[in-house]
Amino acid sequence: MTHLFKSEKVQYLCTCGSLKPLCRTYFCRHCLALKCGECVFHEVDILYCSNCLENVPPGEARVKKNQCSECFECPVCDQLLLTRATNIQIPSAEDSSKLVPKKMFYLVCGFCRWTTREAGLPDQPSATGSWPDSDNVNSVRVGALLEHYRSLAQLDKFEKEQKRQLKRRSNYLSFTADKYSLSALAARKRSGLPFAGSLGMKKETPQIYKVEPAVASEETDDALDPDIFTKVLTLSNVTTIDQRIRQPERQPVKSEDLIPIHKFLSVRRSQRCRFCEHNLSKPEYNPSSIKFKIHLGAFYHVPDVIIYRLARDDMQLRLCNRSQYPTHVRLLSLDQFALIAHSKIDELERSCGEAEKEKKSASSMVGHELCESPATQAANLKSCLRNAFKEKVNVVLQLPNEPILLPARDDLAEYELTAPQNLKEDPKAVLWRKGNKVVISAPLTVIDDELEDKRTGFVFEFGAVRAGFETKEVQPQPTNVYIPVFISLGKI
């Protein structure tokens, strides 16, 4: 399936070194770097049922084993079960000889037409909430084992707490007790008696919940039916392994024992930058809403590069700026980028040395300071250089040298008929300009003809505004961000 923007041909290099199309990356406005799905923290935001769109708080979800109470899945084919009603005639409550219609409900799968009647479950009088739950044969034993291990864990914790108190206490006492005559406690310690409940510690140690050890036996519950050797097996009566494992508590062997399964809850996640811990993507609380509270997709902040035309020796690229700020873009070849990067790294390391004189260590800086500190920026540039040169490139582009202005995205520009501003631009480099889109020409030179698939790369330099500085008086100054872009040209 093709996608309008998810081109696998033009890929951006993320800070972790992986190549991703632009629409699959986020742009952290504090670090001013691209982050992809692999280098962000994924956190569980809310749990919800994808059918009834019901929000479930995490505590309640744990009790209900992460399952929705109202929605069911077909045990045969794993699709959603629909509720259907039939009318049956039953004697009415007042007059037992008269028959009144009553609605009875049963569940049916839309895909494989499995119904609850096949499991032998009777039709329910109410549409929701009255389907019987599967009973776990081993629940009593599992509960006893859980209690036992929980009490063991509590005992461990108590002992550790005691040891810690002892250790801490002993240091404290040795320094201060004799000096300030906290003699009662010191006396108790010398005499070896355990501590009294002066710190709120319980007097009695937690008891271990006793559980009967399991006894091994030769016969198992789920032995194979001896009829399998004598009678012909009808495959439609036997469950498949998938169907059996989907209900691990019961694991029914016969098809008629399959009962509807509660639907599992889905997770909405939010993404967070690993470095500066700012949120990159945070959805709304309401499960049926598709909007985001915070949505820092790179698509809306980083200019987009698309192959406009491609020939044997000429390529035209279209750059599109979808952010709110106009930006100046420069396309650098990898060698030019290396030169600029090295000089910047030297400059940053020099200022890094000066910052150290003010005794600011990396661990004490948080948030803005961490992202902006020269040490961080130098490290980022170094890793970017290293990752960029790992990619193999066999076609070289001749890129325009001057910075190209990309205006901000303006939704009203479609309706304005004014001509674009007069800019001094090389007409051979910038071929076409409309609103926030620019087409530039980049002639190709193949340097290595061995491989059929040609790849080229360049580094995108554009100005981005660092977050956290927007005040009304001062117009934020854009800082230069360098992102390597690699284009696979295929066979040309």
Next chain:
Amino acid sequence: MDSLTLSTAKIANGAIVCCECDLQGDITIGSRTVIHPRAKIIALSGPIIIGENNIIEEQVQIINSSETTMVIGNNNVFEVDCHVESKFIGDNNIVESKAFVGRQTSLSNGCVIGAKCEVLVAETLQEGSLFYGAGSDVKRRVQSDKPSAQGAQIEFLSKVLPNYHRIRKPLG
């Protein structure tokens, strides 16, 4: 448009066969069968006999490419865009949308061929068997609930279709 050519289909009284459907060859259609426009029933070499109370929806292709007779029973439903070449189809079957039933398969009674399933297996299907899944990854099972009759649907179609489409005149 087939309304200009003389078709040789024998349409019983009470059958609703739209003019825009494509009938070729020796076809017999039973009464109260509804054939939607754009259906294709092509009896290339051998005749096709369609029973009563069937519903054949749009884009359905029922093709008989062998020389023996193809028999379709009563109360069947052929949903949109299914492709049937099977020689023998019994009663009360449902062939869902975009399904394909091959030449060597025969459906007995009460079978359901799920949407987009390709059934090419060379056997007569057991009563009430059901195929589901997609494309070639088709699974089968036997269902106990028989598909319900389509009487209400046929009545409704018999009243509504003539208002919007030209109907072929039944012969005899």
